[in-house]
Amino acid sequence: xxxxxxxxMMAAMLLCVGFGTKSNAAAEPGQEPxxxxxxxxLDPSDPDYNPYAVCREITFTPVDDPSISARxxxxxxxxxxxxSDFLDCFDDEFLxxxxxxxxxxxxxxxxxxxxxxxxxxxxxxxxxYEEFMNxxxxxxxxxIDDELPIIVPGGEEAQGTNAGVIARVDRGHLMVVxxxxxxxxxxxxxxxxxxxxxxxMPAYRGTDLLGITRDxxxxxxxxxFKGYIKYKENKQLYSSIGGRMTVYPVQTVxxxxxxxxxxxxxxGYGIRFNxxxxxxxxxxMFPNQTFWAREYYNLSGHVQYCGLLKLxxxxxxxxxxWVTYLxxxxxxxxxxxxFSVTYPFGASLSxxxxxxxxxxxxxxxxxxxxxxx
Numbered sequence: 001x002x003x004x005x006x007x008x009m010m011a012a013m014l015l016c017v018g019f020g021t022k023s024n025a026a027a028e029p030g031q032e033p034x035x036x037x038x039x040x041x042l043d044p045s046d047p048d049y050n051p052y053a054v055c056r057e058i059t060f061t062p063v064d065d066p067s068i069s070a071r072x073x074x075x076x077x078x079x080x081x082x083x084s085d086f087l088d089c090f091d092d093e094f095l096x097x098x099x100x101x102x103x104x105x106x107x108x109x110x111x112x113x114x115x116x117x118x119x120x121x122x123x124x125x126x127x128x129y130e131e132f133m134n135x136x137x138x139x140x141x142x143x144i145d146d147e148l149p150i151i152v153p154g155g156e157e158a159q160g161t162n163a164g165v166i167a168r169v170d171r172g173h174l175m176v177v178x179x180x181x182x183x184x185x186x187x188x189x190x191x192x193x194x195x196x197x198x199x200x201m202p203a204y205r206g207t208d209l210l211g212i213t214r215d216x217x218x219x220x221x222x223x224x225f226k227g228y229i230k231y232k233e234n235k236q237l238y239s240s241i242g243g244r245m246t247v248y249p250v251q252t253v254x255x256x257x258x259x260x261x262x263x264x265x266x267x268g269y270g271i272r273f274n275x276x277x278x279x280x281x282x283x284x285m286f287p288n289q290t291f292w293a294r295e296y297y298n299l300s301g302h303v304q305y306c307g308l309l310k311l312x313x314x315x316x317x318x319x320x321x322w323v324t325y326l327x328x329x330x331x332x333x334x335x336x337x338x339f340s341v342t343y344p345f346g347a348s349l350s351x352x353x354x355x356x357x358x359x360x361x362x363x364x365x366x367x368x369x370x371x372x373x
Contacts, residue, residue, distance in 0.1 A: 034187075034372060034373050035187065035188060035312070035315070035370060035371060035372050035373060036182075036369075036370075036371045036373065037105070037180065037182050037188075037190060037368045037369070037370055038368065038369040038371060039055065039057065039105050039367070039368060039369075040318060040367035040368060040369050041367070042365055042367060046365065047363075048322075048348070048363040048364060048365040050109055050126050050364060051126075052109065052110065052126050052127060052128045052129070053107050053108070053109050053364070054107065054108045054109075054129055055105070055106065055107040056105075056106050056107075057103060057104070057105050057106070058080060058081055058103060058104050058105075058106065059102070059103045060077060060080060060101060060102055060103060060104070063076070070092075070095065070096040070099040071092050071095045071096065071099070073095075073099035074090070074094070074095030074096060074097070074098035074099040075087060075090075075095060077098050077099065077101050077104070077181070078090075078095075078098060080104075081104045081106055081179055081181075082106060082177065082179070084193075084195065084302065085195070085197070085230055085300045085302070086195075086228050086230070086302045089226070089228050089256070089258070089302070090226075091226070093223065094191070094224070094226065094304065094306075097181075097183060097185075097189075097191055097221075097224075097306055098181055098191060100183045100184045100185040100186075101181040101182055101183055101184070101191070102182050102183075102184050103181075103182045104179050104180065104181045104182070105179070105180045105368075106177070106178070106179050107177070107178050107179075107364070107366070108129075108175060108176070108177045108178075109126060109175070109176050109177075109362070109364055110126070110127050110128070110129055110131075110132035110173075110174070110175055111124040111125060111126055111127065111132075111172075111173075111174040111175075111176070111362055112124070112125055112127050112131070112132065112135050112171065112172070112173060112174075113125075113171050113172035113173075113174075113202060113203060115171070115203070120330075121204070121329045121330050121358065122171070122172065122202070122203050122204065122329055122360075123329065123360045124172070124174060124327055124360045124362050126362075132173065132175070135171075135173060136171075171200060171203065172198060172200055172201060172202035172203060172327075173198065173199040173200040174196060174197070174198055174199070174202075174325070174327070174362065175196065175197050175199060176194065176195070176196045176323070176325055176362060176364065177194070177195045177196070178192070178193070178194045178195075178323050178364060178366060179192070179193045179194075180192045180321075180366065180368065181193075183306075186221070186308055187308070187312045188308045188309040188312035188370055189221065189306070189307070189308045190306065190307060190308070191224070191304065191305070191306040191307075192212060192304065192305060192306070192307070192321060192366075193302065193303070193304040194210060194212055194302070194303050194304075194323050195300065195301065195302045196210055196300060196301050196325055197298070197299070197300040197301075198275075198297075198298070198299045198300070199298075201275075201278075201296065201297055201299065202275065202327060202329075204328065204329050204330055205274075205275040205276065205277040205278075206274070206275060206328030206329075206330075206331075207272060207273070207274055207275070207328050208272075208273060208274075208275055208325070208326060208327050208328055209262065209270055209271065209272045209273075209324075209325070209326040209341060209349070210227075210270060210271055210301050210303050210324075210325050210326075211262065211263070211268055211269065211270030211271075211303065211323070211324050211326075211341070211343060211349045212268060212269045212270065212303055212305060212321055212322070212323055212324075213267060213268040213269075213321065213322045213324075213343050213344065213345070213346075213347065213348055213349055214267070214268070214307065214319075214320070214321050214322075214345070215319055215320045215321075215345060215346045216345040216346060217309060217310055217311070217317065217319050218307045218308070218309060218310065218319055219307060219308055219309070219310050220266060220305060220306070220307050221305075221306040221307055221308060224304065224305045224306035224307070225261050225269050225303075225304065225305045226258075226302070226303075226304050227258070227259040227260070227261065227262075227269070227270070227271035227301070227302065227303050227304075228256065228257065228258055228259065228271075228301065228302045229256070229257050229259065229271065229273050229299065229300065229301040229302075230254065230255065230256045230257075230298070230299070230300050230301075231254075231255050231276060231296055231297070231298055231299040231300070232252060232253070232254050232255070232296070232297055232298045233252070233253045233254075233255060233276070233294055233295070233296050234250050234251070234252055234294070234295040234296075234297070235250070235251050235253065235292050235293065235294045235295075236248060236249070236250045236251070236281070236292070236293045236294075237290060237291070237292055238281060238282065238285065238290065238291040238292075238293065239289075239290045239291075240285040240286065240287050240288060240289050240290075241287075241288050241289075241290070242288075243287055243288075245285070257273070259271040259272070259273065262341060262343075263341075263343035263349075265343060267343045267344060267345050268343025268344075268349060269303055269304075269305040269343075270303060270341070270343060270349065271301060271303055272341070273301065275299060275328075276296040276299070277296070278294060278295050278296060279292065279293055279294040280293060281293040309370055312370070312372075315370060315371055315372035316369050316370060316371045316372075317369070317370050318367065318368065318369050318370075319368055319370065320346070320365060320366065320367055320368070321365075321366040321368075322347065322348035322349070322363065322364075322365055322366070323348075323363070323364040323365075323366065324348045324349050324361060324362065324363050324364075325361075325362035326341075326349070326351065326359045326360075326361060326362075327359060327360050327362065328358065328359055329358050329359065329360050330358045331358060340352050348363050348365075
């Protein structure tokens with residue numbers, strides 16, 4: 001839980017909108033832009049309305065220091081907006097764009113898994129920041145104190161030490177954070193990022209997706225998409241070599257992946273990934289065997305793209321983005337294991353066939369108004 005609290009405090013920021021400039025031509029990077037991207041509140045009657053979303057706007061202080069590179073300034077802006085797990089993944093091109101940002105709108109949303117005893121599945125339910133912080137996993141980690149037996153011929157058991165082995169049953173805690181940076185060097189330009197993190201891993205581990213879709217009034221800045229995931233692994237070796245059970249110290253390994261865009265149409269931007277499943281310690285072992293137990297945690301992901309309006313001379317005008325996290329919670333028997341995802345203009349992404357496998361949806365709509373000053 002300490003690990004959870006540490007991350008939430010670090011990441012407490014993300015998703016609304018803001019931008020600026022002074023003529024219909026783009027300002028030079030670092031100058032005040034002549035336009036604003038103003039956040040627009042979602043109507044409570046909208047099915048994607050989340051009353052617990054935490055939004056904020058941050059205006060960056062201009063930096064006039066030739067000793068600071070564009071890359072360094074881009075990192076500074078990201079840190080000012082709440083930081084990121086993926087600073088080591090961002091390339092120079094993206095950081096140089098972010099270095100021109102004059103403001104950022106940030107929104108964060110929080111979700112807990114709620115288990116349904118009738119279906120045996122867990123759905124993600126939006127909660128407040130306070131409820132999220134106070135939530136505990138369904139079952140806490142408990143050391144297994146019993147000795148781990150070695151099965152020997154004749155049915156006898158030789159006992160060994162099961163030192164500090166952890167049995168974990170999770171109740172998922174998910175945070176989704178969105179940011180929209182206003183760029184001063186491109187008329188109506190912006191960069192949008194969405195991050196997620198499982199602060200406690202979900203009960204069901206399958207295939208999940210994180211995606212952004214946009215409306216038809218926007219266009220993509222080339223090469224703006226990037227997608228990543230990261231997670232950590234605790235692995236522990238069990239050995240019954242020599243007729244004695246030995247449990248070796250835990251080794252912690254970090255993993256990261258650079259993922260391609262799941263949408264081939266360029267209407268949307270998403271990543272599809274497998275949620276790693278734990279390998280629990282064995283109940284017993286035969287002589288002269290070894291076994292690796294594995295626990296995965298701190299799964300996080302990031303999607304980014306940069307865009308602009310197709311008709312920036314029209315002012316004011318509204319434009320929308322839809323952020324969706326899809327968490328697989330099971331399979332519909334008899335309908336197979338394959339599925340496809342569509343990224344349409346003007347709507348959130350969707351899965352077909354809709355109930356194979358089963359998903360719980362986490363949607364968030366980003367509304368913004370473009371205004372020339």
